[in-house]
Amino acid sequence: MIDAKQFVEKTVLELKEQLGSDRVVLGLSGGVDSTVTAMLIHRAVGNQLTCIFVNHGLLRKNEFTDVLEHYKVLGLNVKGIDASQRFYTDLAGVCDPEQKRKIIGRDFVEVFSEEAKKIEGAKWLAQGTIYPDVIESKNAKGQVIKSHHNVGGLPEQLHLSLCEPLKSLYKDEVREVGRALGLDESFIGRHPFPGPGLGVRILGDITPEKVHILQEADDIFIRILREEGLYDKIWQAGAILLSTVHTVGVRDNSRTYEHPVALRAVHSTNAMTAEWVDIPYEVLKKVSNEIITKVKGVNRVCYDISMKPPATIEWE
Numbered sequence: 358m359i360d361a362k363q364f365v366e367k368t369v370l371e372l373k374e375q376l377g378s379d380r381v382v383l384g385l386s387g388g389v390d391s392t393v394t395a396m397l398i399h400r401a402v403g404n405q406l407t408c409i410f411v412n413h414g415l416l417r418k419n420e421f422t423d424v425l426e427h428y429k430v431l432g433l434n435v436k437g438i439d440a441s442q443r444f445y446t447d448l449a450g451v452c453d454p455e456q457k458r459k460i461i462g463r464d465f466v467e468v469f470s471e472e473a474k475k476i477e478g479a480k481w482l483a484q485g486t487i488y489p490d491v492i493e494s495k496n497a498k499g500q501v502i503k504s505h506h507n508v509g510g511l512p513e514q515l516h517l518s519l520c521e522p523l524k525s526l527y528k529d530e531v532r533e534v535g536r537a538l539g540l541d542e543s544f545i546g547r548h549p550f551p552g553p554g555l556g557v558r559i560l561g562d563i564t565p566e567k568v569h570i571l572q573e574a575d576d577i578f579i580r581i582l583r584e585e586g587l588y589d590k591i592w593q594a595g596a597i598l599l600s601t602v603h604t605v606g607v608r609d610n611s612r613t614y615e616h617p618v619a620l621r622a623v624h625s626t627n628a629m630t631a632e633w634v635d636i637p638y639e640v641l642k643k644v645s646n647e648i649i650t651k652v653k654g655v656n657r658v659c660y661d662i663s664m665k666p667p668a669t670i671e672w673e
């Protein structure tokens with residue numbers, strides 16, 4: 358484990374040196390990695406940094422507005438862009454996981470680039486890339502495991518130099534750095550969330566309706582984990598909409614033919630390996646009952662008991 362205070366001091370000095378009086382653009386995702394990157398750079402060069410927060414329509418319930426507000430409170434110079442419709446249009450009918458990831462990545466690059474180009478004289482693109490992102494994008498044989506969209510695309514498109522101050526750190530180290538920078542514990546404790554968002558948690562094609570269903574189910578799961586005091590003990594949790602599957606159920610004496618939702622909660626230290634969490638049955642029961650009674654479109658809930666490897670944390 359690194360010494361976070363020393364890391365901040367050293368990195369801020371290096372960033373001052375590296376960036377000088379140049380303007381920097383950074384994409385905020387709502388996650389700890391990009392936020393810590395922004396805070397480090399903001400500390401080094403202040404408002405020479407402009408942040409862009411793109412809503413791809415695949416965020417959690419209310420996340421875009423809540424997080425945008427939080428960034429403003431942190432004093433970051435941030436612009437929020439709601440591009441949901443564009444992503445939904447381009448994703449319509451696409452079922453293949455890698456293709457979905459590629460479309461989300463490409464659209465993100467395009468939307469972000471359009472905004473970034475409006476920032477006159479920008480020389481640098483900062484990214485919250487961390488060590489596992491770099492190595493997980495390719496295995497030892499150079500094969501792509503999953504296309505992590507935050508490790509490519511943007512620099513080529515924008516002709517900006519890349520600034521990635523967290524590239525050598527694991528997630529737990531990034532959190533320590535966040536603490537050293539005075540970031541709120543509630544923000545630091547946020548579970549990791551993939552760049553392509555709910556797009557990799559909806560099996561099959563993505564529609565705004567499916568996103569809405571998943572947001573509601575996920576929100577119930579996460580809220581109950583918080584209420585039960587479990588959220589902070591878990592590395593990452595979320596719901597997955599198995600929308601390629603239909604199951605038969607019964608509601609108000611009528612047959613339903615809807616989708617199952619899978620719940621995923623894992624313990625990990627760096628996302629390279631993960632163990633499923635032994636959530637008490639009573640809690641699972643509460644989550645399941647609330648989801649199947651309140652979320653229209655879902656009539657069955659399963660709990661994912663797969664470790665990584667051989668499974669991965671995300672389903673796609």
Ligand code: XMP
Pocket residue numbers: 493503504505506507549550551552553593628665668669670671672
């Ligand atoms: P997997 O599913 O590969 O996930 O076990 C490992 C960790 O990485 C996150 N993840 C991503 N993060 N862009 C990201 O920024 C991505 O494309 C992406 N895909 C997976 C995942 O949520 C987990 O924390």
